[in-house]
Amino acid sequence: MPVKNKLKIFNDPIYGFITIPNSLIFDLIQHRYFQRLRRISQMGLSYLVYPGAHHTRFHHALGCMHLMQKAVNVLRFKGVEISKDEETALYIAILLHDIGHGPFSHAMEHSIVNNVSHEVISLHFMQKLNEEFNGKLTLAIEIYKGNYKRQFMCQLISSQLDMDRADYLKRDSFYTGVAEGNINSERIITMLNVVDDNIVIEEKGIYSVEKFLVARRLMYWQVYLHKTGIVAEQLLIRVLKRANELVLDGFDLEASKPLKFFLNNAIDASSFKELALEKFSKLDDYDVVSAMKVWQYHDDFVLSNLCDMLINRDLLKVKLKNNPIIETQLHKHKNALMLKYNISEHEADYFVFSGSISNQAYEQDRQNINIKFKNGKVKDIVKASDQLNLKALSKPVVKYYICYPKNRL
Structure with a gap:
């Protein structure tokens, strides 16, 4: 042989x-x-x-x-x-280290699998592999x-x-x-x-x-944190959330078996056991894309429009601001959408929403990056560098976004 x-x-x-x-x-x-x-x-x-x-x-x-x-x-x-x-x-x-990532990476951590990080799922995979490989x-x-x-x-x-x-x-x-x-x-x-x-x-x-x-x-x-990437990920989260909502209401959505498992079962940290891990191991980007290609023709106004936006890259309008979004701005766009399409406020929430993003290149209080000098001294990079911008990089910068439909809806 x-x-x-x-x-x-x-x-x-x-x-x-x-x-x-x-x-x-x-x-x-x-x-x-x-x-x-x-x-x-x-x-x-x-x-x-x-x-x-x-x-x-x-x-x-x-x-x-x-x-x-x-x-x-x-x-x-x-x-x-x-x-x-x-x-x-x-x-x-x-x-x-990344074996626990789900379809489209981070989007799945906030939708199909409820608040189970990819690090935790990676650990589950490693422990299962450890059994198969006799403790190696x-x-x-x-x-x-x-x-x-x-x-x-x-x-x-x-x-x-x-x-x-x-x-x-x-x-x-x-x-x-x-x-x-x-x-x-x-x-x-x-x-x-x-x-x-x-x-x-x-x-x-x-x-x-x-x-x-x-x-x-x-x-x-x-x-x-590109604004178009942000709105695309938020739409995907909402697609999966809406699909889950419809399944709970008795709708039978067409999807692959692994995706159906997570739509039909509320999986969180306590219920992410061997069966969930096995189903998760068969779930990838293709399951989600093929489901959206079918769902874009569904009778549900929310699901079909969200899927159509992603499949055809006709996304929501997104604006970045330095200050938190005022509630009246959200209500204005929601009311216009509800009036135009005779939908509920809950349904309008899928298309009009706000959030925040934060960027901090270096966290001085977490496992510092240390520089070793020739004389043996060790200093944090911010103190060791003559680059004044590094101190600024250690401060988080927060921006706020608002998303709402263009004229397509």
């Missing part, structure tokens, strides 16, 4: 060739849970703004693993001891949860300068064409070191970190 070659190579447009370090990683990548990420968009509905943003969570996870390989090599070269088991655990933890993921799970005794390893998975951010900023910049987000992730990784069990950046890398934080701010305003 021929032996299968498990040390494959992926050709990535960002980094070139990405190698699979061992057979366990290969088997995890081949698992259907992970292959599902090929069908989960990395940036949700951002392709409605940036047509090139069709890359997936699969791309991103492999990129993160590649950067983690580089980080392990750099730290070992600088004398940081990392055992073979710890190395593999780091690769597994970063590879699977135990150490990776401890690192992912932040419980491992060597804190710097946990910081490589989740912190303000982790391998996740190092990949997604560069990758999302590439696929959207927004050059302002193009960071030098490899330079940052080359400057990594460990002091008192915490990740630090050597003094020579300070400008790369400054660029990283500025790029993060710009990518949030230009891409992740």
Whole structure:
């Protein structure tokens, strides 16, 4: 019987060739849970703004693993001891850190699955995989949860300068064409070191970190918090909410079996058990898009119009403001819609709404990014930098939006 070659190579447009370090990683990548990420968009509905943003969570996870390989090599070269088991655990933890994302990423966390974050679902997947792989993921799970005794390893998975951010900023910049987000992730990784069990950046890398934080701010305003992307995601949340509402009222909506399961069952943190996990593992972007293609012709005014808006990219009008939206503005648009189409206020709420978005590139009170100077001193990036803007970047900026129909309705 021929032996299968498990040390494959992926050709990535960002980094070139990405190698699979061992057979366990290969088997995890081949698992259907992970292959599902090929069908989960990395940036949700951002392709409605940036047509090139069709890359997936699969791309991103492999990129993160590649950067983690580089980080392990750099730290070992600088004398940081990392055992073979710890190395593999780091690769597994970063590879699977996003495995719990649902269709169109964050939209599902607020609709079909009630307030169950993708981090929690990722942990469920990792624990299930750990059973299948006879406990080989135990150490990776401890690192992912932040419980491992060597804190710097946990910081490589989740912190303000982790391998996740190092990949997604560069990758999302590439696929959207927004050059302002193009960071030098490899330079940052080359400057990594460990002091008192915490990740630090050597003094020579300070400008790369400054660029990283500025790029993060710009990518949030230009891409992740783009007003058209915001209204598209809000419409998708409302599509799923309305579909759920209709099902509860006795309507039999056409949908795939996994999607029907979540429409028919109110799943929250306490009820997200083995059956829910199995159904979730079969749910991806295609389920939601194919359902919307059918639902755009449904008799329900709300569901059909919401789906039509998303399928044909004829979205609500959205305005960003520096101050909270005044209630009278919302009522004006709601009343006009109710009068024109003889619909209830509850139905009008699906088309007229407001909210807020917040951008904070750096949180000074959370796992600081520390710079190590040649004299051995360690300082927070804001204090170490001569770039005055960094202090401003550590303050949250809040903007408010209002969405209402154009003349199409």
